Amino acid sequence: MSEAVFRTVKSSQVILKELMVPSYANFGGKVHGGIILSLMDKIAYTCAATHAKGYCVTASVDSVDFVNPVEVGDLLTLYASVNYVGKSSMEVGIKVVSEDFKQGIVKHTNTSYFTMVALDEQTRKPCQVAGLQLEDEEEIRRFVMGKLRKQLRRTHQQEITDIRKSLELGQAISQLEGENCLLPKG
Numbered sequence: 001m002s003e004a005v006f007r008t009v010k011s012s013q014v015i016l017k018e019l020m021v022p023s024y025a026n027f028g029g030k031v032h033g034g035i036i037l038s039l040m041d042k043i044a045y046t047c048a049a050t051h052a053k054g055y056c057v058t059a060s061v062d063s064v065d066f067v068n069p070v071e072v073g074d075l076l077t078l079y080a081s082v083n084y085v086g087k088s089s090m091e092v093g094i095k096v097v098s099e100d101f102k103q104g105i106v107k108h109t110n111t112s113y114f115t116m117v118a119l120d121e122q123t124r125k126p127c128q129v130a131g132l133q134l135e136d137e138e139e140i141r142r143f144v145m146g147k148l149r150k151q152l153r154r155t156h157q158q159e160i161t162d163i164r165k166s167l168e169l170g171q172a173i174s175q176l177e178g179e180n181c182l183l184p185k186g
């Protein structure tokens with residue numbers, strides 16, 4: 001029987017830097033959120049595939065709240081780290097900061113968690129990934145939090161499914177008063 005493999009968190013940590021060029025701007029002159037999401041997906045893949053030593057897909061992305069706008073001309077830095085590993089899934093934590101060179105201002109843009117799943121190259125089915133060799137208290141804390149978030153995601157998905165199944169439209173309509181919508185006439 002082959003022995004279980006464990007890899008350190010540091011061995012797959014990634015830092016990605018990208019200059020925010022004018023072609024990334026939205027109509028308001030700030031950097032388009034989609035550009036940042038795409039960079040986050042790229043770094044999540046790089047981090048997960050480095051840990052898994054193989055092909056991975058993005059299974060889910062936790063909410064992404066942009067707490068500060070990113071300006072054209074800023075240098076964006078993304079930090080990615082595998083927080084938690086299940087059987088075939090990995091939670092990658094991503095922190096994004098933007099830096100205005102001229103004024104020397106560094107701003108936290110957002111933090112999010114991507115769940116990546118390792119797939120077998122031949123069958124394209126989820127496959128076992130190496131475990132995490134945790135080396136300090138911070139890595140243990142992140143692993144524990146990643147495990148909790150995995151449970152919460154499952155519970156949340158189940159709750160949404162249950163609500164959709166049991167939805168009584170007539171009753172829901174009666175609770176729409178004061179909401180920002182118009183109902184069809186008749």
Ligand SMILES: CC(C)(COP(=O)(O)OP(=O)(O)OC[C@H]1O[C@@H](n2cnc3c(N)ncnc32)[C@H](O)[C@@H]1OP(=O)(O)O)[C@@H](O)C(=O)NCCC(=O)NCCS
Nearest residue numbers: 057058059060085086087088089090115117119125126153
């Ligand atoms: C992600 C995917 C491989 C999961 O396949 P599946 O047959 O449901 O696999 P399983 O139920 O065996 O779950 C495998 C692992 O994925 C995790 N997982 C599955 N769906 C998930 C979701 N929506 N969010 C978070 N994790 C998920 C499971 O918890 C499990 O983790 P574990 O092995 O560590 O316990 C499959 O849904 C898929 O291929 N999705 C499309 C991914 C893709 O194309 N992404 C790019 C978008 S353009």
